Each structure stands twice: as structure tokens, then as C-alpha cells.
Amino acid sequence: MSGTHVEAWAEKRVVISADADALADSVATRFLGRMSKRVDDDRIAHVSLTGGSMGAAVLQAASRSARRDRIDWTRVHFWWSDERFVPRAHADRNEGQARAALLDALDIPEANIHAVAASDEGIDLDAAAARYADELARFGTDGEPWPSFDVCFLGVGPDAHIASLFPDRPEILITDRATVAVRDSPKPPPDRVSMTRPVINSSQRVWMVLTGADKASALGLALAGASYASVPAAGAKGRKRTVFFVDGAAAAQVPPELIDGEY
Template structure:
């Protein structure tokens, strides 16, 4: 696991365009080296801006990119609360991806009796794409940070922050609606080659400072995920204002 690096950009627009261009470069390099790339996306305003800036059809061979979700709201597939809807609208509707490589988390109306069953199914899908491990070696995971310090759907003090034996969990009683979600766990996120946090705005400044200040990940989950090759925090000046 790597120690966090930090880089401060002038504003949200520069932050999103910088994160996007660098992510495209990492994915392109992975394709050149291994023939395939694995990207993990999550939700949030600045990450939606980043995904929009990544919508460059000719930047790389998108058909070789596997896309995974770091978390998802466990609601029906057509709900506006789904994380995959803005991801599609901002990025994947604009690039020539391979449909079989777009690994959306199950929706609440997908036929599973419980969210736990949906989580287990997604864990199986991850395992099937991995080389003898629970999850693929993600090339880059794009994470945001909540004002409370949460990342993906791992919330402060929630049981999910203590799970060590699964790659995907069901989250209930989320402090942020909707209450039921699916999320990758710390072990799954820690399997990534690179973990990037992208944070913008003064509202994130306290959480950023706590996460980078060494807070326990059970209290500030964003302090937890660490890439095997790199852990990078990309911040605008407002988000970095308490560092």
C-alpha cells in the first residue's frame, strides 16, 4: 500500500479536466501493456465533471476498458438516484465501449430477493474477471469524498467499514438517502493499482484534512483506500483550504 500524494489545482474545472486526462493516460498505458484496462467509477458532482471530460472517443480503445462501479444506490434500474445513469449520460453514451465490459451493479428490480444477494452476484462477476483473486487489479479507481468523510458507500461508523472478508456488501440505513446501497469494501478498493480521490469545494475541506491527517478509516472512511502503486488526492484550492 502506498502513502497518499496530493496535488492542488486552481479550480473545479481545471481539477476535472486534469483528472480526466490523466485517467485516460493510465487506461491507455494499461491497454498497451496488458491488452485490457479496468476502471472503477463512483458518483458525485466533481466526478461527473471528470467523466464528462473523459468523453473522448479517440483517446483510447474503449472496447478494451472494463468499467466497474464502486457503489450504487439499490433502487430500480430507471431511478434517477442510480449512479450509473449520470455515468452513462456524461461518458459512456459518447464513447464506443463494449457492452459486455460495462459491469453495472444490480438494481433493486433485477430479481434478487435481498440486497445481500445482489452484492454476492456482483462479487461473483468481479471474481470471474479476476486472475485467481476476488477482484481484478483495477488500473484506477476514481473516488469522491463526502462532507462526512465517506467514500463509495462506506460511511463513518457503519459496519461496512469493518468488513474484511468480502469484496462487495449491502449497505442498509445509509445516513445519506437512499438508505439501501451496494458498495465495494476496503479490501476490494485496496486491490487497485491506483486509487485517486477527486475533491472540490470548501464543503469537503474538513473531511479532506481529516482523511489526510491520519484519521482511522472507521471514522473517516476516505482515509482508508490505498492503491498498490499509487494513492493520489487531486484537490481544488477550496477543498485543500484546511490542509
């Protein structure tokens, strides 16, 4: 292994759990600990959620925890890295999934839940993306028109997409705005709103959660420093931490020296 590869990988951590259930519990425990520390210091936390089966599983595990109700959720704001542009009650909406898994069980002001507009609310896709950018700008920090997320959760597809930023498409290259309208998505539904890479990479911690042997290649390419234009997961980077939380099947191609047994 060349020194160049080691340097490229050094800033990314891989944390392995035995299976999907253990992974969800492990990430949920870390998430609740992170929120507790943040709000106990009398600070506001911004969290960006993701969709998918593991995104829901982590939130469900957090909801089951006894620690859940010991956190002051009035100091936490929830966002989504992307959303499917479908009617509000549609099963494909990431917002609905997150509400059912955790948010509806929290003592949290509705104003702290920042959802993308839905397709049945008299707004078109471009306007929905622009409205979400405006909402992000209300909480801008560090001179940027968006908050710095304490934790940004991301799923990773078998094609290595993150949020609704897919390989070899123009959306992954956009840097001059906070959000983008995505049409003709390679994965249904076709219309989506996504945060752009600069917003994701302004996060303090980017936590990518992935399971299954079909994700092993994407993980390997992301760790190897592949071009983010073709491997979007390779371009996701937190300011303090970039962590891949994976199960044993997804970790099949991870070199032992990249595995973090302590984080």
C-alpha cells in the same frame, strides 16, 4: 510537525487545481493518458467509477477530449465502487450518470460495463450484492476474487465517507467479502451495494476527487492518518498511488509540503 506524521502522509499525494472545472479537466487528462498507456501495451484495464457531481464532471471532461476516440475501449472494463439500489432508470443510479457522461459515447462492448443489479429486476439487496461479488470474481487477479483496478475513482463526502462505506458503521470493517449490502445509509437513498475496503485497496491507483470548503476537514483528517473506521477516506490506499485531486477550497488545510506539483 512530528516525524510520525510526515511518515504517515508520505505515501499520499495532493494535487490542487484552481477550481472544479479545472480539476475535472486535469483528472480527465490523466485518466485518458493512463488508459491509453495501458491498452497500447496490449493489456486489459479495469476501472472503478464513482458517483457524485465530480465523478460525472470528470467523465464529461473525458468525453469532450479529442483523445477519447483514440483509445481502444474494447480493452477497458468499467465497474462501480458503489451503487444505489433503486430502479434501473432512476436518476440516483451512478450507472446512469456514468453512461450519460461518457460510456454511451464509447465504442465499447456492453459486456465490459459491469453494473450492479437494480431494484426493479426481481432481486433483493442481499442477492444484488452477492451477484456483484460473483461478477468481480470472474475477473479475479493476484489470488483475490476481484480484479485489481488500474484506476479506482472515489468521491469523498464531508463526513469522509467513500463508496457507501460510512463512518462508524460496520461496513467499513468488513474484510471477508468483496461487496456488502448497505441498509439505512446516512445519505439517501437508504439501500446500496458497496465494494469493501480490501477491494478498493487492491487497486493500483486510488484517485479521490473532491471540491469545496465543506470537504477541507475530511481531507485534513484523511491526510493526518486518522482511524479509517471513523474517517473512511483515511483507509483508502492504492498499491502504486494514492492521490487526492482537490480544488483550492478543499485544500485550505493542506500543509504545503504535502502538495505535489508534478504528478
